[in-house]
Amino acid sequence: MSEPQNRCRLVLVVPDMADAEEQLKAVADALRGGDVASVIVPQYGLDDGAFQKRAEKLVPAIQDAGAAALIAGDSRVAGRVKADGLHVTGGGAELAEAVEKFTPKLIVGGGNATDRHNALEIGEARPDYVFFGKLDGDIKPEAHPKNVALGEWWASMIEIPCIVMGGTDAKSVLDVALSGSEFVALRLAVFGEPASAALVVAEVNALLDEKAPRFKD
Known part of the structure; x- marks a missing residue:
């Protein structure tokens, strides 16, 4: 992740868009809106070749804005596009393998932590972060209560940072921040109306600046 702040920070999940240029513009616009720690680039249904072409455009734009570009898909693509x-x-097994193979050269995180037992198994691999929720799990205005609860439990006792998937309403970041989680991920809340992406990112950062609890050093 880029330079840490002393409060919960925003992570963006790139939306599934058919047009590569529209997708790139939406992401670049969002990043102009303010602080973003990292951007996760999912493969969605693309084959490796098409995904690599997308990532070749997206990764430099993300990095130029000061955010970390994280590839959710073929690890070879991550290497080729210098993510x-x-x-x-x-x-846990897949994550442990990736941690062993790619750290510390790459940030490696994620997981599919659906409960505390899963989460602890994933944590044993010592990833750089644990993700609660699914990348396309923003199906309601609010963050899923189970994921918020897992984030709160995790953040209170484990040093590895966590990211909790937010909802389709940008204000859902506040519930996640109040849980003590270090990062909140948004997708449709930012990219549902691509023309407003920068404005939403600015509003989210203003909300977190005003109301998110501060972390102790």
Whole structure:
């Protein structure tokens, strides 16, 4: 992740858009809105070749804005496009393998932590972060209560940072921040109306600046 702040920070999940140029513009616009720690680039349904072409455009734009670019898909693509990291959507074994293979060269995090037991298994691999929720799990205005609860439990006792998936309403970041989680991920809340992406990122940062609890050093 880029330079830490002493409060919960925003992570963006790139939306599934058919047009590569529209997708790139939406992401670049969002990053102009303010502080973003990292951007996760999912493969969605693209084959490796098409995904690599997308990532070749997205990764430099993300890095130029000062955020870390994390590839959620083929690890070879992450290497070829010089991404900052790899987001693993599989479970503990897949994540452990990626951690062993790619750290410290790449940021490696993710997991598929659906409960405390899963989360602790994933934590044993010592990833750079643990992700609660699914990358396309923003199906309601609010963050899923189970993921917020897992984030609160995790952040209170484990040093590895966590990211909690938010909802389709940008204000859902506040519930996540109040849980003590270090990062909140947004997708449709920012990119549902691409023309407003920068404005939403600015509003989210203003809300977190005003109301998110501060972390102790």
